[in-house]
Amino acid sequence: VTAAEETLDPESWEELRALGHRMVDDMFSYYETLRDRPVWQPMPPAVRERFTSPLPVQGQGAPEVYQDFLDTVLPYVTGNTHPRFWGWVCGNGSGMAMLAELLAGAINSSVDGFDDAGSHVEAQVIDWCKAMLGWRPEASGLLVSGCSMANFVGLAVARNTAAGYPVKTEGLLAGPQLTVYGSSETHSSVRKAVQLLGLGGQALRTVAVGTDYRVEVEAMRASIEADRAAGLTPLCIIGNAGTVNTGAIDDLDALADLAAEQGLWYHVDGAFGACAALSDALRPKLAGFERADSIAFDLHKWMYFPYEAGCVLVRSDAEHRAAFRYDAHYMTPSTRGLSAATSQQFTEYGPQLSRGFRALKVWMGIKEQGIDKFRRLIEQNVEQAAYLAELVEAAPELELLADVPLNIVCFRYRGEQNSTIGAVDDARLNALNEELLNLLQESGTAVPSHTVLDGRYAIRVAITNHRSRRADFDTLVAEVLARGRILAKAAAQ
Ligand SMILES: *Cc1c(COP(=O)(O)O)cnc(C)c1O
Numbered sequence: 001v002t003a004a005e006e007t008l009d010p011e012s013w014e015e016l017r018a019l020g021h022r023m024v025d026d027m028f029s030y031y032e033t034l035r036d037r038p039v040w041q042p043m044p045p046a047v048r049e050r051f052t053s054p055l056p057v058q059g060q061g062a063p064e065v066y067q068d069f070l071d072t073v074l075p076y077v078t079g080n081t082h083p084r085f086w087g088w089v090c091g092n093g094s095g096m097a098m099l100a101e102l103l104a105g106a107i108n109s110s111v112d113g114f115d116d117a118g119s120h121v122e123a124q125v126i127d128w129c130k131a132m133l134g135w136r137p138e139a140s141g142l143l144v145s146g147c148s149m150a151n152f153v154g155l156a157v158a159r160n161t162a163a164g165y166p167v168k169t170e171g172l173l174a175g176p177q178l179t180v181y182g183s184s185e186t187h188s189s190v191r192k193a194v195q196l197l198g199l200g201g202q203a204l205r206t207v208a209v210g211t212d213y214r215v216e217v218e219a220m221r222a223s224i225e226a227d228r229a230a231g232l233t234p235l236c237i238i239g240n241a242g243t244v245n246t247g248a249i250d251d252l253d254a255l256a257d258l259a260a261e262q263g264l265w266y267h268v269d270g271a272f273g274a275c276a277a278l279s280d281a282l283r284p285k286l287a288g289f290e291r292a293d294s295i296a297f298d299l300h301k302w303m304y305f306p307y308e309a310g311c312v313l314v315r316s317d318a319e320h321r322a323a324f325r326y327d328a329h330y331m332t333p334s335t336r337g338l339s340a341a342t343s344q345q346f347t348e349y350g351p352q353l354s355r356g357f358r359a360l361k362v363w364m365g366i367k368e369q370g371i372d373k374f375r376r377l378i379e380q381n382v383e384q385a386a387y388l389a390e391l392v393e394a395a396p397e398l399e400l401l402a403d404v405p406l407n408i409v410c411f412r413y414r415g416e417q418n419s420t421i422g423a424v425d426d427a428r429l430n431a432l433n434e435e436l437l438n439l440l441q442e443s444g445t446a447v448p449s450h451t452v453l454d455g456r457y458a459i460r461v462a463i464t465n466h467r468s469r470r471a472d473f474d475t476l477v478a479e480v481l482a483r484g485r486i487l488a489k490a491a492a493q
Helices: 013-032 045-052 062-076 095-107 117-133 147-162 188-196 217-229 252-262 273-278 317-322 359-369 371-394 426-443 470-492
Strands: 140-144 178-183 204-207 233-240 265-269 294-298 310-314 398-400 408-413 447-453 456-462
Touching: 013 062, 013 095, 045 062, 095 359, 117 140, 117 273, 117 310, 117 359, 140 147, 140 317, 147 188, 147 233, 147 265, 147 294, 147 310, 147 317, 178 188, 178 217, 188 204, 204 217, 217 233, 217 252, 233 252, 252 265, 273 294, 273 371, 310 317, 359 371, 371 398, 371 408, 371 470, 398 470, 408 426, 408 470, 426 447, 426 456, 426 470
Parallel strands: 178 204, 178 233, 233 265, 265 294
Antiparallel strands: 140 310, 294 310, 398 408, 408 456, 447 456
8 A cells, every 4th residue: 555645524424514513503503692692892811822823834623613613713803793893884694695706715615707607607606796776778887896996997907998008918018007996985995996096005096075974076077177277188087975973865866967077986885775775765875876887896995795806897898808808728717617607707708716605695695695684684774774873873972973864873972061171172082082982992892993984083883784673773772871971081081
């Protein structure tokens, strides 16, 4: 006999099978008991210390590794599966989607657009995304890691299509300075994309917003015309369908008109807001977004799917592909066999070659629940935001800091009228609210995050959570009032 050849497979599947069953059972119990646990808790130094252990040379075995997960990972995660997690913009995931991730891991496909089931699934999910948004059926699309990458892909197509010369081969030095226009509320991922595309961060012109945090369309026109007069080449307008700070939705119709009038590409960042299109009641708020040349949105935010899953849609398949296609013999589709192209070759529509099977969880999750369920959950979150805003407005010690057009509520504790930390003193209120938010998170009761609006520190509640109930917002308000009063009293002494 030759030396034993090795594999990562176990000698017997029985033990691993039993461990796998235990993991699945544990995770369902975890979901069942979410409410009994803190939303988040900080990792104690002794546990943190364990993450400095050296690279393992010998394996410790599967059961021990799972025990490490239970001891050092599970208790200290972000907590966005919890009903009272409302920080940043995070989805929850679901039991079925978790199982789909397990299946995707098991078959371990790289989804390239071959004649394989994974590619057929992704192509169908992209079709469903178009249908969900009421987007043109001839548009092209791609699943990507998230909206940052979706914005990047949309802007890469914009650059390739609208720069006015073959920028892909000749590079930016061969052409004029290109400029991009978005409101001051535009997400940082758009600036990152502009930087990565070589335009330079300053090519993103940030245009003023009104008190409703929607872009001033006339100011954008003026900025475009001034740049053009100065010899620059305006390339693209960004429309925001739900800003990260307050959920503000730009006048997307007016921006479509402006883009048409100026001959510019029109890209909409609809990270979470685009999903409001599922609801007939909410859809009018997005009017005009269907006129965009490209749109970016997330499936891991307001569609609640596990990370990572975002989507970009582009008006024309030819333009989308032209920005990323390349020639390589090893990737040329054949007419038969596995590499026969039956749908789009996904690698020619974005930066990735090897691509995970993120489509499976979306495909199984939408089939499991039906799209109408997602519509109802999105409407439920918008109603919960309105409810929270009512609670805030009904409490004289609280102050709403921005309109609530969708699912984001920004507010602060301002104390009793005439108290020593009256609303005149923003600096003291900012410090108080920052401390209040930290205490709230550290107590594990609820996790909102923060933002600063017009110099005022805001407790920011973004509701993309299918597990939240109205009573959770009662709890939040009661906690904020109780902690705010203690802090205000201490500050007054
Ligand atoms: C979250 C977000 C992004 C970035 O999306 P990721 O999925 O985190 O990459 C872009 N724009 C807006 C408005 C967002 O809320």
